[in-house]
Amino acid sequence: MLELEFAELSDPGLKRDHNEDAVGHLLPESAADVQSRGWIFALADGVGGHEEGEEASRLAVETVIDGFRKIPKGVMHVSLLPKLVQEANLAVYDRSHTPNAPTFTGRMATTLVVCALRFDSAVVSHVGDSRCYLVRQGTAAALTRDHTMAGEQERLGLVSKIEASTGDNRHILTRSIGTELFVAADTVTVNVIPGDILLLCSDGLHGYVSDDRMERILSANHDLHAAAKALIDAANEAGGHDNVTVQLIRIKSVERMGLYRGRPYRLL
Numbered sequence: 524m525l526e527l528e529f530a531e532l533s534d535p536g537l538k539r540d541h542n543e544d545a546v547g548h549l550l551p552e553s554a555a556d557v558q559s560r561g562w563i564f565a566l567a568d569g570v571g572g573h574e575e576g577e578e579a580s581r582l583a584v585e586t587v588i589d590g591f592r593k594i595p596k597g598v599m600h601v602s603l604l605p606k607l608v609q610e611a612n613l614a615v616y617d618r619s620h621t622p623n624a625p626t627f628t629g630r631m632a633t634t635l636v637v638c639a640l641r642f643d644s645a646v647v648s649h650v651g652d653s654r655c656y657l658v659r660q661g662t663a664a665a666l667t668r669d670h671t672m673a674g675e676q677e678r679l680g681l682v683s684k685i686e687a688s689t690g691d692n693r694h695i696l697t698r699s700i701g702t703e704l705f706v707a708a709d710t711v712t713v714n715v716i717p718g719d720i721l722l723l724c725s726d727g728l729h730g731y732v733s734d735d736r737m738e739r740i741l742s743a744n745h746d747l748h749a750a751a752k753a754l755i756d757a758a759n760e761a762g763g764h765d766n767v768t769v770q771l772i773r774i775k776s777v778e779r780m781g782l783y784r785g786r787p788y789r790l791l
Contacts, residue, residue: 524557525642526775529564530747534755536727537763543569543576544725544768545633547584549591558778559596561641563588564770568653568725569633570699575619579633582618583611583700587637600639601712604648608700608708611635612650615701632699636667636723638770643777645721648710651699654729657713658720661742663734666711670698694726719774720747724754727767732757747771 535542548564551557567583569576590607619631634651647655652669672695700706715721720741728737736757744750751769758767 524554524776524778525561525640527562527640527772528747528775529770529772530751531564531768531770532748532751532755533766533768534759535766537759539766541577542766543580543633544727544766545569545577545580545584546768546770547588548770549588556596558641560591560594561600561639562772563591563637563639564721564723564772565635565637566653566723566725566768566770567633567635567700568651568727568766568768569631570696575631576633578618579615579631579701582614583633583635586611586614587635591639600641600644600646601710604637604639604646605708605710608635608637608648608650609706612700612706613704616704619701632696632701634696634725635700638721638723638772640715640721640772640774643714643716643779644712645715646710646712648708650706650708651696652694653723653725656722656724656734656737657715658722658738658741659716659718661738663722663738663741665734666713668709670709671696694730715774715777717774717776721770721772721774723770723772725766725768727765728754728758728769730765731761731767741771747773 531546533544545567565584565587567580569580587607590610634653636649636653636655638647647666649667652671655666656663740753744753754769
């Protein structure tokens with residue numbers, strides 16, 4: 524059976540007096556729930572100003588978690604997560620375009636990265652530049668790609684990875700939750716093995732702390748809560764210019780499964 528442990532932590536940083544990040548999760552209530560529904564984790568980084576950013580990120584995370592809670596058991600995560608992301612997009616869009624809403628501006632938006640786990644796989648769906656890394660044997664590999672102007676230029680070969688990570692365009696989003704009525708989420712499925720760590724984070728971490736530094740911190744801190752705090756501290760040591768939020772999920776055991784005509788079956 525899939526077993527995991529996790530930690531999550533959010534900090535406003537050193538330069539801002541409010542936190543526009545939001546984070547949430549929903550855990551299985553029973554062993555049967557582990558197999559029929561699994562776990563879900565969500566992280567969002569709001570944009571658009573103090574109240575608008577906070578409201579957008581909170582609403583996106585709450586919509587995803589609530590939607591996951593209501594799904595019929597046995598639904599495939601790979602088809603579910605993009606739908607939940609679109610529901611979050613519609614919720615934020617509607618809120619920001621409702622004239623009598625307290626936060627009405629017409630420009631409320633947020634990033635969103637969602638990770639669902641069941642059996643021996645993790646499904647990640649995202650919009651924006653909040654990331655999910657798979658850390659295996661001390662090496663971190665990004666499962667997401669930044670929906671930023673710099674990220675698009677890097678994928679087209681117009682700039683190098685270093686130029687994309689330091690250029691002025693790295694914070695300009697090309698895709699976000701709540702900006703348009705519909706949004707396309709990128710979704711990926713990966714098999715996980717015991718010892719793997721999934722790291723979800725806002726750009727307050729990956730924008731100021733290198734992948735190498737994150738790897739060293741995770742290798743030096745086996746306790747996930749200590750590791751989360753160390754990652755936050757590293758972002759603040761780099762200037763603390765932004766809100767920073769992390770979720771760490773360690774895989775303790777898995778249940779190897781295969782698929783036949785869309786139905787999972789246990790592998791011996």
